[in-house]
Amino acid sequence: MADPILELTDVRTHFPVHSGFVMRRETGSVKAVDGVTLSVERGEVLGLVGESGCGKSTLARTIMQLVPATSGTVVLNGRNLATCSPDEILGARRAMQMVFQDPYASLNPRLTVHATLAEPLRVHRLRRPEDVDARVTELMELVGLAPRFRRKYPHEFSGGQRQRIAIARALALEPKVIIADEPVSALDVSIQAQILNLLSQLRREMDLSLIFIAHDLSVVKHISDRIAVMYLGKIVELGPAVDVIERPRHPYTRALVSAIPTADPDVERTRQRIVLAGDPPSPLHPPEGCPFHPRCAYALEKCKAAVPPLIADTPGRVVACVRLDEI
Numbered sequence: 582m583a584d585p586i587l588e589l590t591d592v593r594t595h596f597p598v599h600s601g602f603v604m605r606r607e608t609g610s611v612k613a614v615d616g617v618t619l620s621v622e623r624g625e626v627l628g629l630v631g632e633s634g635c636g637k638s639t640l641a642r643t644i645m646q647l648v649p650a651t652s653g654t655v656v657l658n659g660r661n662l663a664t665c666s667p668d669e670i671l672g673a674r675r676a677m678q679m680v681f682q683d684p685y686a687s688l689n690p691r692l693t694v695h696a697t698l699a700e701p702l703r704v705h706r707l708r709r710p711e712d713v714d715a716r717v718t719e720l721m722e723l724v725g726l727a728p729r730f731r732r733k734y735p736h737e738f739s740g741g742q743r744q745r746i747a748i749a750r751a752l753a754l755e756p757k758v759i760i761a762d763e764p765v766s767a768l769d770v771s772i773q774a775q776i777l778n779l780l781s782q783l784r785r786e787m788d789l790s791l792i793f794i795a796h797d798l799s800v801v802k803h804i805s806d807r808i809a810v811m812y813l814g815k816i817v818e819l820g821p822a823v824d825v826i827e828r829p830r831h832p833y834t835r836a837l838v839s840a841i842p843t844a845d846p847d848v849e850r851t852r853q854r855i856v857l858a859g860d861p862p863s864p865l866h867p868p869e870g871c872p873f874h875p876r877c878a879y880a881l882e883k884c885k886a887a888v889p890p891l892i893a894d895t896p897g898r899v900v901a902c903v904r905l906d907e908i
């Protein structure tokens with residue numbers, strides 16, 4: 582039975598654009614997130630993929646209440662965050678933590694690992710002062726870091742170790758949901774696998790829900806239960822990870838899947854890559870109708886008439902395309 586911890590309904594995050602020096606007036610808006618509806622179940626990993634600039638990170642920040650939503654609702658554990666008091670928002674941020682792409686930029690270079698992990702425990706009064714040391718040790722062991730490194734600074738660690746510290750800091754507040762925004766993009770391939778395995782293991786052991794954001798489907802396919810594909814601020818396909826990877830339906834998802842390299846050299850030799858023409862349109866001036874139509878090989882006149890709604894396809898999967906029965 583569905584048991585969502587996080588529910589987003591028609592979430593929009595638009596940034597107004599102003600012009601004029603003396604008489605400043607709003608001349609438009611950047612529709613970074615434009616009507617996203619999705620939910621994350623308890624203990625589920627939802628992969629969120631799309632090209633750079635499609636609105637993934639803005640959506641993550643909107644969920645975290647770091648950027649105010651223009652409209653729509655974000656419900657965490659049954660509470661609508663738009664109606665929460667500042668104290669309640671603080672509590673919600675504790676229940677949802679973020680892991681960022683660049684662990685070096687997200688860690689304070691002046692704090693040792695111990696200070697980095699102890700700080701949230703003290704600020705949120707999660708442990709008595711005499712118990713902080715033991716909890717720091719526990720957190721370091723949880724992410725595979727030797728506690729003897731607790732007095733070291735971020736610059737003394739490798740990229741992968743720094744990301745482990747960032748994950749430990751996120752876990753310090755015992756969150757229910759972790760939003761990992763491109764957590765392995767800045768790491769070497771071998772280290773990427775270690776961090777992905779670590780996140781999978783933590784999710785199983787701690788019953789965490791995870792939103793895993795990446796621009797590359799090959800990164801999310803191993804870790805995700807479901808995958809949501811985002812294009813120009815909208816979800817264009819959402820479904821079980823296996824279905825999305827093995828039988829992509831939306832033309833944009835097909836292009837993303839075709840870019841996934843395979844380990845088998847024979848398959849790799851015959852892999853037909855779908856190369857999309859041009860760049861994604863500007864979210865300041867999105868195209869009429871289907872936002873993907875300027876780059877879609879299947880586009881017809883009717884695709885320009887209206888924004889295609891997400892319609893049910895196979896069980897658990899929705900796709901936003903008016904030509905789904907024809908292509």
Ligand code: SF4
Binds near residue numbers: 832833877880881884
């Ligand atoms: Fe392509 Fe038309 Fe489907 Fe959009 S609605 S993805 S343009 S076929």
